[in-house]
Amino acid sequence: MADVTLGEIVAFSNGKSRPAEGSAYRTYGANGVIGTAGDFNAGPDSTVVGRVGSYCGAVHYTTEPCWVTDNAIIAAPKEGVNPRYVYYLLKRLALNRHRIGSGQPLLTHGILNRLTTARRTRAEQDSAAAVLGALDDKIAVNDRIAAGADALIRARYATFAARPAARVGDIGELVRRHVPPGQIGNANYIALEHMPKRRMWLPTWTDASGVTSAKGRFAAGDILFGKLRPYFHKAGLAFVDGVASTDILVVRPKDPGHRGWLLAALASDEMIAHASAVSDGTRMPRAGWSDIAAFEVPWPGDAGAREFTAFVAPLAARVRAAAAETATLAALRETLLPRLIP
Template sequence: MNHNPEGWHMHRPYHNRIELKEVVSVISGYAFPGNEMGSSGSPIIKIKNIIPPMVDTTDVDRISEVFIASIHKLEKFRLKHKDILVAMTGATVGKIGRFPKTNEIFYLNQRVARVDLRNPAQADIDYIYYVLSQAQYTDQIFSLADGSAQANVSASQIGNIIIPLPPLREQRRIAHILGTLDDKIENNRKTAKTLEAMAQAIFQSWFVDFDPVRAKMAGESPESICKRLKLTPEILDLFPDRLVDSELGEIPDGWVVGTLGNVAENPRRGIRPQQINTETPYIALEHMPRRCIYLSEWGTGEELESNKFMFRKNEILFGKLRPYFHKVGVAPVNGVCSTDIVVIAPQSAYWLSFVLGHTSSDAFVVYTDSDSTGTKMPRTSWNRMAHYEIALPPESIAKVFDELVVPTVHQMVANVHESRTLADLRDTLLPKLISGDIRVPEAEHLIENIEG
């Protein structure tokens, strides 16, 4: 896709430039004591939780409710939906994230700044977010940091940066068009989560709970079973009508106890850095979200300095470093990955969905974590994974399950590529809209042409 088509009209850039503090307040978080934090209580957002463009609320430290109750005036440190947060300390000074919608009450920790709008008659908060999320401004905030041991930037220094400020109406139009692209990206992510949940529900029903077998054993009519479990009569006929004892407990009659290694393998395709093309997609652990098989982020092979593993599209990537982080996903492209990632491939194509169901399950992650080696940086291994015991169904059931789930996987991968195209377009339009090099009607026309 061409993001810089001929025919864009260049306009006179906006000349109204102001200090950020003229329209916003920049407030640092509260110094919550580390010795009061644990696994229960109110969640705290720290620098580690800022993962641009969002704020991760799944891996948080918590502060006891007793401590919260003992401190007065914590209200101003409570976070709300769409708050703009800025990292103030460390190597990631300047990184920006927006707080998502949540039902829990979250508090902001020290060394993270929140940008609050002071004058809604002069500035639009969504526009301010898009300005600050540009590399030139995150880099500018980083350049202001001082400190010999660790970079630090103050709230006042953030407030002193200069930003362009077009008329309020134009700010809102810019924010709207960029937000439209972000909304499409977010809808793709939500769709992927829904598709993933549907596939996991079928996997749980068929291969963990054995619902079709138990329903037959209970004497439920085939019509009722098919309606309740959303099966066709042909699929229901593939399941037996009784469970038998095994070393794993009860499993369907005719199934056998096996291991993941019976149906999957670890293709160790090592590659040296000098063999990697600079444009080759590169996936590291930081590109992999937790508890999500939808992998939408990756870098490139440029400047890689150590050996990597090659993977192929639709193979499974499992983060073996700190496996409790639950980083498992389907590769949306061919590429290379960190050696802290295990590449898993089905031994036959029709086992893909079955293998994915197991390797992305909570039970499998707990198993790999249970005897990981290393105290501070525990790691699991393919050898450990391959010995994971499972109930193996007949090939006929694995094939039917794969036929149901693979279209879901393909849709998720297609959504990944669409979202990256939309993100590229957004990132191309963003600085041009904010600088005034192009105007909103031209950008709208470009988006219409892309969608058409």
């Protein structure tokens, strides 16, 4: 069967600068959701492609109308083409390979329109999209489990706002176990880019085989806190042992029975606001442990903290299981993608 150009099956258009603020629609940048907007410029079942910068060629799919910024391109299926097939096709084509420029990578409509792929019937498109979509739909369910657990813990923590205060340093301690690169081996590695924003779980990591500088050792159950640009709100529970970037503080509860409370305190909006306010530096502000340790958070007492940890523990276990399933599903999807869309 003859090849077809992308321009024959996909309509590409540039996003636009961000509209007036609002919350009705998600806003997509070059690498996914960056906020909300009061209007939309891309319809449902669109694919968003990173147009410029380090995320040039990144591909995201949206089932709902959204606003796409001028850092991205909107890819809409032409008549008779399965929308989700377009998304998986663009992922399969590894668009980053086709970028131009070095200092500021760029994708253009001309580049995208000229790319070719095998012509497929609608039935073939539907079949590939259904299989791959089922995997991504289950991954999305797992993401909602993590988000729901996070929201439950934050809501319960907020009910203790009027309680007596304790310093963070009374509940947790900084772990100072620096490991030189020659002793790291193939440990699990977490850097700031592996830590999701405002989510108290750390479900992703990589191996440390390419690490060339000293890192900090952490253990499963430790809480990692991003001290570089703390306003990015990166604080979460480690599910595995490993090593972390030196831009991350490793904090361990002094009493394991207080782990859940320490996690909620370090991940709270109040803690992040404090860390951001006291961080040093203009371009690359960093928060110090002494300032974090001195910050006062609500304290429900020993019994209350243990009860709170007992509430958090099964939620954390459920999120960890969902994260492991997501990793398996994602690996299966990447294996199937080139087979279903050669």
